[in-house]
Amino acid sequence: MLPTVVTLGNMICGFSSILCASNHQFEIAAWLIVAAMALDAFDGRLARMMKTSSKLGSQLDSMADLTTFGIAPAILMIKTCTNFPNLFLWGVGLFFMICAAFRLARFNTQKDEETTMARHFFTGLPTTLSGGTIAQLVILNHFIQIKFGIDIVAVLLPFITFALGLFMVSKVPFFNITGKIGLKQGIWFMVLEFSAAIVFFVLTPELALSTALSCYLISCAMYGVVKGRHLKKGYSVT
Template sequence: MGNITCGFFSILCASNYQFEIAAWLIVVAMVLDAFDGRLARMMKCTSEIGAQLDSMADLVTFGIAPAMLLIKACTDFSSVFLWGVGSFFMICAAFRLARFNIQKNDNTTMSSHFYTGLPTTLSGGTIAQLVILDHFIQVKFGIDVVATLLPFVTFTLGLFMVSKVPFFNITGKIGLKQGVWLMMLEFSAAILFFVLTPVLTLSTVLSCYLIICAMYGVVKSRHLKKEYSTT
């Protein structure tokens, strides 16, 4: 519910040209989306309604809201072009979520190591962090490079979502199994860097993850298909 509420308010903020607030709301939704499933399992209150609601919330927050943010923030392009790119991204997000639900309902063997295609959460979050980064660069250096590249990045993200390229599930490796002290060290370092430079930390982490995983997935996709049944 917090996820979809953030998505709704992000759309409203983007419509009122409050781009940075709209982008940060998507980032907040990413955090909520990362913990809702784990929290439900810890409390032993998982349900089919929760699973369906999660996908609906993801479509709003990481499909529609980033598309709206793109359309409103990139003023150097024609409206028709931006509408086309935004619609394409939204459709790819819907397809990605539907494919995941079908795999889950059909009891397809899923691996905790990889995702099939780029998750919608990371796709929408990438657009949000690029908008935040664009505002930061404009204030500091007066350069408008990120907004110029954003439509093309958005189109590429849509292709990755509907592709079968395996993306490493880094969140599956973070937990109590790796040790309490190591987990606390990781979270402490992440919080420290985020407090010091939130914009650069967010952009660096997401960009490095996407670039490394995309290259790794493309090179190793044939090998991984033999060893893993990806989600």
């Protein structure tokens, strides 16, 4: 039951984020999506470690991901960007949600059909990272508003959301850099990485989150495009 509880925690964060966004508590809504990212990173690994993986758990995880990283970020974007016509924002939000649903369905289909997949690559941008990117941009926007009194991130957010949707349904290979982070690097190098990350996050959590996700997306996309040319078929869709 433990992996299922973690997955349900992911879904609860998504639902709570929707409620907070509806009540104009945008920063709390965004941090709930970030918390769900942490839960989503552990439920699958926990199920495999405990040898309790099942099709039911896989389907439940997809439903939780659609709620938290498809619907909640779309609503958060719509509620945050008040300088645009509602019809435009609804269209972008709907497009993002449909792209998230399509990518999750594609992942489940390829997994059920046991499609050959190349290791260390995603097919398209994962829904978790897409939703998390919108959340961290909302957090960054709140930070910039307080410090400088400008809304530059909110102005760009709908267009970034649309681009994230396109990347989700594309077949652009995104390198899974997390597979390269671990004990194979060497214990001291890994400790140094995590120590620097913790210090950075404690000092400026808004900038730390934005910097980490932005660097991750840019580096993985560039590496994936270069290395993806050498992959004949079947990118990883995990």
